[in-house]
Amino acid sequence: MLTEDLLKLFLRDLNRLKSEISQYQNEANLWKVDVAISNSAGNLCLHLIGNLQTYFGSVYGNTGYVRDREKEFSDKAVPREQLLDMIEQTEQMLKQVFPRITQEQLEDDYPMEVFDHSMKSAYFFVHLAVHLGYHLGQINYHRRLLDT
Numbered sequence: 711m712l713t714e715d716l717l718k719l720f721l722r723d724l725n726r727l728k729s730e731i732s733q734y735q736n737e738a739n740l741w742k743v744d745v746a747i748s749n750s751a752g753n754l755c756l757h758l759i760g761n762l763q764t765y766f767g768s769v770y771g772n773t774g775y776v777r778d779r780e781k782e783f784s785d786k787a788v789p790r791e792q793l794l795d796m797i798e799q800t801e802q803m804l805k806q807v808f809p810r811i812t813q814e815q816l817e818d819d820y821p822m823e824v825f826d827h828s829m830k831s832a833y834f835f836v837h838l839a840v841h842l843g844y845h846l847g848q849i850n851y852h853r854r855l856l857d858t
Contacts, residue, residue: 712816716835717808720762723842724801728794730849731755737790739857747856749783751849752793756782758845759796763803765838769821771807 734740740752760782767773816832824834
């Protein structure tokens, strides 16, 4: 089933996110920005967590998560261990939510209008996986460039 494969992708990339965050030699560099790099790795991590907790946890898992997207980019100096714990909580949420998503739900429109138009849930899930991979690559590049 597609949901099982998507879950594997999300868990794989969340494990990579934990690895990237853990590999920063200087924890303060998680929050470092540069002239051409406006988002810190820490803020991108918070953004990814907020994204998944909203679009899976809140919508499909009824977790009660309330997203504050602005705070994802304005919070600074969240301790590394707290970021890692938040990633772990997101993994656990996905493991609980994904098995409950039915084939019919995948084929239906996503229950929330996100990009000013409707789209099938399966399409949006693929978008979310690509979005995670995109920002994961940015974090990797950020770490190698600015963690000096």
